[in-house]
Amino acid sequence: MINQKGGVSVKRISIDILSVDDVRIYIDDEKLEDVDGFFLKISPGKVPEYFINRKMIKEKEELKIIETQPKWRTIRGVIETLKAEDTNTAITEALIRDLIRKEKIGVYKNGVKAMVDLEEIKRYLSKNAISNKKETKIKAVPV
DSSP states (O other), X not given: OEEETTTEEESOEEEEEEETTEEEEEETTEEOOSEEEEEEEOOXXXXXXXXXXXXXXXXXXXXXXXXXXXXXXXXXXXXXXXXXXXXXXXXXXXXXXXXXXXXXXXXXXETTEXXXXXXXXXXXXXXXXXXXXXOOOOOOOOO
């Protein structure tokens, strides 16, 4: 019987070395996951001990990137769509034009009409939401 540091008793440790990159460790038939290191200390006349170093960060999972087609709209068309989704929206044509002028969102000019991507505007507004809460200032008053 092998004792882990801390007094937890185990019945069996199994180490399967399948390749340099594939080493599987089982304790009581339970596979160890996210292991960065495993050390088994065996000293004559002493109870063997094992130590497990766990990975702090799991390996990166591959992200799936979903590309969407731009939803080109005129500025007035963007406002109409936003109003259809939220009748109380405060987004105005002036705000959209201001974002274009400040180059915060992209624009495609087709003659005299300015076309903007509806999804880009939504992303910009959701990332850059401005809080209308005013800061409370406290003045020191002499006593």
